[in-house]
Amino acid sequence: MTADPALPLSFLGLFGDAVNFIFNQQPAETGGGLAQVGGPHQVLDLASEQLKVTALALALSLAIAMPPALWLGHRGKGERLAIAVGNAGRAIPELALIAIMAAVIGVGLGNLTIALSVLGIPPILTNTYVGVSQVDRGAVDAARGMGMTEPEIVRKVEVPLAVPTIMSGVRTATINIVATATIAPLAGILTLGDFIIARNVYGDAGVLAGAILVALLALSLELILAGVQYLLTSPGLRARRA
């Protein structure tokens, strides 16, 4: 690896180069200046790939974690299991997960989706369980007295009351997944992380541009999900929190 030419004084300079990289195509560092990299077209391509794999993995985590967590939370059983899965999930090293997936199972969108969903399951499972099981038992008894069936109680009483806790799990899961999707190029799926990892192709400007884009993507997703959470929270609950 060559010495890093970027010194504190050139910070604005490199930052400017990074912005330029995002908006204008330019010759690659390697390949004799024939290949063109950067520019809005490639940025959007890679960003949409990262969003796609994030959405797929999140959907898979929700599908796997949500039903058992709702059921266990409703029954108030399996607390140890729900908490243990949450704790164990945090200890999984992202890089080792992607590496083992790429080296053992193989590269590709399907495999990557499965690997990333592993990072989304623990927070969704734990938060959904905790949220539902902490719903006031008085409210549940009242619903039962009104003649609601058990699935109705989950759907109309417990989930609406647990939305803030459930959504905080979904947001953590999304951040974990989109962050790790950044190193997906190591597993053959080109996301915005390619700008960061393939420095020999994109140069220092490309690396910084990639970091800026990944940060913006994660922050935008977090803002969107905060908005979704606001919309999903019932107006009565919003008033009480404020």
Next chain:
Amino acid sequence: MTSGIALAQVVLHNRSNPDCIQRNDIFCPGWAIDNIDRYVDPTVQHVVLVLASVGIGFAIAFTLALLAHRYRPLSTPFLAATGVLYTIPSIAFFFLLLPITGRGRTTAIIALTAFTLQIIYRNIMTGLNNVPPDIRDAGSGMGLTQRQLLWRVELPLALPEIIAGLRVATVSTVAIATLAVFVNGGGLGTEIYTAGRLTFKTGIILAGGLAIAMALVFDFALVTFQRYATPWQRAVPT
């Protein structure tokens, strides 16, 4: 850094089963035993990364929490600011810092510290807020000043929440610190992402396993500390 081919050549000279390495089987125990010493430095570097990040993160988050506890209006902006730092993926953070701090351990520690702030800050605030008002009143009634109330009553009662935050922050940081390899920050990631490739399965599993084991050890240490630091909790039958 050593390439996979060089690794295989080195290994042929000792008691490892060369076939296992050649086939790149999922785990070659012979290679692991022969080469365990190469994991010492990365493990020590990893421990330093985690302890420095969580330690500095705790110092900053603790200061922020005490300020917000004293001056309530600060709590929302602090939560938002640490939330932004938490949301930016560490791998992006490393490279955002690159023009300022360059490649190396400092960059890794700054980014990992930024990640831990929100987790620790939020737990300290929750712990302090959960202290029952009656207990605060009782303390004031006994003549404790604000400062005495904080250090002798509120913080000890908030300790379980604070330790819970430290546990989450530490375990997550052990996992994320594997990414420090991308900015030459050292750590166990160097044994996973070798020479820009992810190919040697035994090495990946060994380094990943060491990271998970390290997370468990830190977690156990914090639980043990909590047990000794909060003797009154053991007296309460639950």
